[in-house]
Amino acid sequence: MPIELKMPALSPTMEEGTLAKWLVKEGDTVKSGDLLAEIETDKATMEFEAVDEGTIAKIVIPEGTDGVKVGEVIALIAGEGEDASAAASSAPAPKAEKPAEAPAPKAEPATAKAEAPKADAPRPAAQPAASGDRVKASPLARRIAQAQGIDLAAVTGSGPHGRIVKADVEGVKPGAAAPAAAAGAPAAQPAPAPAPAAAPAGIPAETIKLSNMRKTIAKRLTESKQTVPHYYLTIDCNLDALLKLRGELNAGLEGRGVKLSVNDLLIKALGVALAEVPDANVQFAGDNLVKFQRSDISMAVAIPGGLITPVITDVVNKPLSRIATEAKDLAARAREGKLAPEEYQGGTASISNLGMFGIKQFDAVINPPQGMILAVGAGEKRPYVVNDALAIATVMTATGSFDHRAIDGAVGAELMAAFKRLVEKPLGMLA
Structure with a gap:
């Protein structure tokens, strides 16, 4: 059975990172201590070493992928005597999402943490929150929306496949979204997000994607000046x-x-x-x-x-x-x-x-x-x-x-x- 190589937690607070660069390719033989990849956290780019010996059977997450969750399978290693091609065929497939059903309301603990979207491998492009007549939302998000009078059809989901999670509904003012659509009426569409500020016309410019470090600096120092x-x-x-x-x-x-x-x-x-x-x-x-x-x-x-x-x-x-x-x-x-x-x-x-x-x-x-x-x-x-x-x-x-x-x-x-x-x-x- 192939060995699953998972996204490591390179710091106590790390929840996700960027798989910046693979240092091996499929078919390479590796042993304990070999460098496998460079992983960018919010503070540094760190090298990830192999623990097990074997052959790289399948690279599941390509280099340059952002937001890879800790514990997500990023590659498969075929052990000694194992067929690498057979091991590659066992790579995890995208998880099929089941229709969300609203369970009976149940009390949430006062210390409940914000719900994080589950990682999918490989990482598909986000889909609209509404699929046909069904709105994809977590049970917790549905309960919050019901309690606050929020129309989920008017909320943009940030979870896998556009699924609406707790964080998406917490920022919506109670009753601010459109009421539930009547039968046969089109669902309310979310207001478009403000477009990022563009460079003034006529001025040569380059748009540079923020690194995880720069995102963290921006977030932490903004919070510092706003809250301290x-x-x-x-x-x-x-x-x-x-x-x-x-x-x-x-x-x-x-x-x-x-x-x-x-x-x-x-x-x-x-x-x-x-x-x-x-x-x-x-x-x-x-x-x-x-x-x-x-x-x-x-x-x-x-x-x-x-x-x-x-x-x-x-x-x-x-x-x-x-x-x-x-x-x-x-x-x-x-x-x-x-x-x-x-x-x-x-x-x-x-x-x-x-x-x-x-x-x-x-x-x-x-x-x-x-x-x-x-x-x-x-x-x-x-x-x-x-x-x-x-x-x-x-x-x-x-x-x-x-x-x-x-x-x-x-x-x-x-x-x-x-x-x-x-x-x-x-x-x-x-x-």
Whole structure:
């Protein structure tokens, strides 16, 4: 019997992904550890390795397919001594959809999750929700529609074959859809969806399909700005003492091949500041507040097509040399799409540094569910008061974005003051 190769869950939260590229073809012999495919999640493109040995009998899902559900069969492997052509003939066929019947109403649990459409393999094109006199809808969607007076004939289904699911009817205002059609009357047609904004006529343009990562960034950051009450606190920091310490440390680390960046020291300063002000090392969780016992700093890294935030854990208890080594390694593998999920998930706070682009100051969007993010600008020579006298100093502007549900203004200000002190007297973060 052929071995079913299924879409893997490459992260704890992954529900679907894009089968970006097959690295094998039908008829190829594979063994455990061989690379089979590249799978694009919402954060990275990851390689999928074989576990079993055999021959690729059938590729069920072609490369470039979006929205492949976790657990869906993507290929068949013929085992040792098995006829590959016979195994290929057992590839799953499209599932025939039975007419939906409205069962007797039954109470739904209060914690019921949004119903997700089941995956079909291979993936057929969506069909209209109405087929003849029958409207394809899940039992749960029918119950919701009946309770809210929604005409299912006026709803566009997003499930397999255009099937109407719970999510399709939840966004419809009660009673807003047309009433059920009388016998012999044509069913009401759904209003056409607004057309995507087109490029102005006469301007050369290219339409680029959004990657899973870009879709996730758009969704998460929109939700962040819409649901998280941001407030911002900005300070100026004199970098001269930190730059001097960095030079001395790099001279001592030269023989070990380690070179500290300014960002490495700022990550350390933020981690120590969070340890000094633990009321800022928190995140909002509905009726609860999560208070972290260590500082795990997510650092924003620009990669082709988006942004990812690999995490440096337990920053307070790591020496600067190790922070520098880990940051360099994580950033390099992030740009190659080689990070494991546990390396970019989590984190208690974030830091985003655009100083290398000459940006003086900016306000960053909080990376939910975290409670704050620090936006760091470029260090530049400015007039600055040093020991009550006007002097020229290397000054950096830093802005903290805080979730007011979890961190009050006074606590945020205390954190920013601690960060400034550690930057201007950097030996304090090494003690």
